[in-house]
Amino acid sequence: MKKKILIYYLLLFLVFAITILAFQYHREKLYKADLLNTVLNDTNEMVFHSIAEHKGSLSHLDSLVVLLPYTDQRVTVISLKGNVLYDNVVKNVSRMENHFERPEIVLAREQGNGSDIRTSHTTGKRYYYHATLFSTCYVRSALPYDVTVSSLLSPDNLYFYFWLLLTFVVTAVLFYFSNRFNEQLQQSQLEHDATIRRRLTHQVAHELKTPLSSIIGYMETLHENPTLPLERQQFFINRSFAQAQRLNQLLQDILLLNELNEAPQMVDMEAVCLNPLVDQVLEDVALRLQQKTIHVETSLGGEIWLKGNSMLLYSIFRNLLDNVIAYAGEGVSVRIARTEENTSHFFFVVSDNGTGVAEEHLRHLFDRFYRVDKGRSRKTGGTGLGLSIVKNAVELHHGVISVHNRVGGGLEFHFSLHK
Structure with a gap:
């Protein structure tokens, strides 16, 4: 971050400095040329006025040229047709070429x-x-x-040194403030990360506490009451087993989320056909769907091949269906469909006509451990991480996901997956 900010402002300043330098260099060259032209133009006017005073005679010009400030200065008088009439360097001017098309004569x-x-x-x-x-x-x-004339026409380098010094000073100042800003940013990020870690640690501890407390309670009852009827003992064992499964699922979800957030590059990606994967999800939850008389309609429109991770793609559809089973109610209908595709992505919708969610809860549905109804959620055995896993898995596949309430009731999840 520090380097990016420093480079951005440094480049901005350099562009500004180079523009000013180029403009000033051009101005300085014109200024120096104007100074020299003024001196030479004064000589030209002096020569012409001298010719006019002598009524067009050129014989006196040699004595005049000797008085000029530059000893090696050359003076030439040329007729309006371009013929050389006088030259203090060339004595036999009759042999000189016509000067009508000389560049300086054309410009004059x-x-x-x-x-x-x-x-x-x-x-x-x-x-x-x-x-x-x-x-x-x-x-x-x-x-x-x-060398003499070249130096007369050369721009003064003082302003180059000034801009060089200014560039150095500005670079040092930018580096200093960039460093300070980066330190503040890092400090702010560290504090933010620490707050997130504390909150997440508290949430994890709170989520782990419930199944652990239940297991300890059931085991303690069995330990202190060895004479309990076998039927009652089996009840406590079954309850402990259910809580242990929930605890195991919670730990697996936490590990999966950490892997998605901390080391996404370690996730293996390969060519995956989505159709049998969705069929597997439906087969795995078939009994639960039947128990709640939930009807599922799929409309994927032929084979869907994409580059992805089969386990995470499975978790996307599994968690979305688990969410419907847990919270949509009984006797609802679910639709899983591919809505469209373009050159880079497939687009999907998973919707139901169940109870839906109040609008104020929608933007939090993908947050870790967020529950609309905490008591009801724990009774269903959810970990509070399912939709967070869905969001992270979709993003890992270079897609986006959104959720909103359907007209007429229920939720509708729209998401995309990169081909």
């Missing part, structure tokens, strides 16, 4: 000013060019694109 023609970095066709050196369009000609200034 379109925008008034234009810049470009490229290698000169004439000298073979790499220059930073800046051209300005005037009324009678283009004036272009250029500087050799060396």
